[in-house]
Amino acid sequence: MSKQVMVPTLGESVTEATIGEWLKNPGDPVNVDEPIVSLETDKVAVEVPSPVAGVMGAHAVEVGATVEVGALLATIEDDVAAGENTDVEPREESPAQKQAAPASDGQGARADDGTLEDAAPAQAKIHDPEATQTMSPAVRRAVLEHGVDPTRIKGTGKDGRLTKEDVLAAAENKKAPSSAEAPAPAPAATAATQAPAQGDRREERVKMTRMRQTIARRLKSAQETAALLTTFNDVDMTAVIEAREKFKDTFAKKHDIKLGFMSFFAKAACLALKDLPSVNAQIDGDEIVYFDYVDISVAVSAPNGLVVPVVRDADSKSFAQIEKDIADFGRRAKDGTLTMEDMKGGTFTISNGGVFGGLMSTPIINPPQSAVLGLHRIEDRPVVRDGQIVIRPMMYIALSYDHRLVDGREAVTALKTIKEAIEDPMRMLIDL
Structure with missing residues (x-):
């Protein structure tokens, strides 16, 4: 008796996915809830678990194929003990697979x-x-x-x-293997597989993943649909750096998480968005949707591209909880375990290009949101304070916005509010 494994529900408005990788091959033992295949959706990679224990049966679809929700993925032979021999219906291999199969x-x-x-x-x-x-x-x-x-x-x-x-x-x-452990030399490569000589030029064509195609489509759509404009400012990071240095040990001991910069900017952004609702709003047809909450999408680098999981109700969360949410998103992005629910929604985005050394950029909005805050690297620069030239740790910040909804005055005021809150964190405590 076999158990069919179907494509599960992948999230709101997601109707299909691409087979990214088979984690189990026909004949492999499988445990209950053990992942057997990875599906690539528009936003995340989803691992499909086995509903029963048994032996992996035939794959119904190949890697790279597009499948719809409810389609057959594979079968699990649950009436055969794991590890025993089982007759598995062979799949017809494509010419590329036959060529790539290891020779005897x-x-x-x-x-x-x-x-x-x-x-x-x-x-x-x-x-x-x-x-x-x-x-x-x-x-x-x-x-x-x-x-x-x-x-x-x-x-x-x-x-x-x-x-x-x-x-x-x-x-x-x-470490490199010793001469005694070195494997026997393989037969000479054919002309088709021989590595190119030094100085040769070559190119490689790789099919775009579903996630990369979605990223490309959404960002191009943002350029074509929104009236994009970016305003800049610079921030003196002295107060935040001093606060982190003063409280980092106590904060980590109490909350079991490091105090970073992102929580400061998230809370400062919440302060600005409450004062200027249009920066936290969205256009829906001929209507404007205003939100009385702030769900901040945080841009995180993942193996397959940039993803934006959402810190929900950031305006009502503590610094510690925001730091924990962001740290958890970062870990799960690297492991490929973010879910569709993690990515859903978001009213405003923060993108920190400073972790990669970026000095200045014009971030692009995450549709249908109307604005995105770009952070950059901190560096010592000469500035004038009280008529004196002094060295301060400075950061350029940028706010890209949809000019169809957000006026220049509102965008500049929002960025100025964020700047003032970072330079004087007390403002965030007394709602100024």
Whole structure:
């Protein structure tokens, strides 16, 4: 008896997804709720768990195929004990798969990233049931990129699962094998697979992921639909830096989280948005939707692109809770475990390009929102204070906004309010 695994409901208005990666191959043992396939939606990668324990049956669709909600993904043979032999209906392989399959003579097989790796280790990593580990898409990609054996890495994640940091640490510690341990040389590569000589020029074509296609479409739509404009200001970070230095140990001890800059800017933005509701509003057809709450989308870098999970009710949350939410989003973005619910909604966005060293930028709004705050790196610059030239830690901040809804006066005032709150954090405590 077999159990069918269907495409689950993926979230509001999401009707289809792309098969990103099969985490279990036909014949592999499967436990209840163990992920068997990763689906790429417009916003996140979703892992589909097995509804029963048993043995992985046939895959109904191939990697890269588009599937709709409710479509058949695979079958689980739940009447066969895990680890026993089972007859699995073979899938017809595409020409590309047949060419990439490891040959019996040990010739190198081509990995997903275009590099050559030895066929035997690849087979052990992917097809040996006892050595198979469930890995998120980000971890699996790191394994392929760095050429490490995941079965020899001790996972530090939940239930002993590997994290991207585990793979990177293993890659750092990886040493070249001694001559006694060195594998036998593979047969000479053919002209088709031979690595190009130094100085040769080459190019590679890679299909855009569904998430990257969505990012491209939404950002282009924002440019074509919204009347985008950006206003700038600079902020003296002295007061915030001093506050962090003074309270960082006490804050971390009490709340078990570090005090960062993002919570200051989130609370300062809430102060400005309450005073200027249009910056926190959205256009819906010929109507304007005003919100009496602030849900801040925080731009986070993920393996497949930029994602914007939402800190809900940021205006009523403490500094500590905002820091915890953002830290949790960052961890789950790296592991590829963010959900559609995490990304839903949002009335305003904060994007911190400063963590990558950016000095100044014109951030683009996240539709249908009407504004986005861009943060940048902090650097010592000469400024004039009380007629004297002094050195201060300064940051450029930018507010991009939809001029159809937000007037220039409102945008400049909002950015000025954020600047004043950061330079004098007491304003956030007494609502000024």
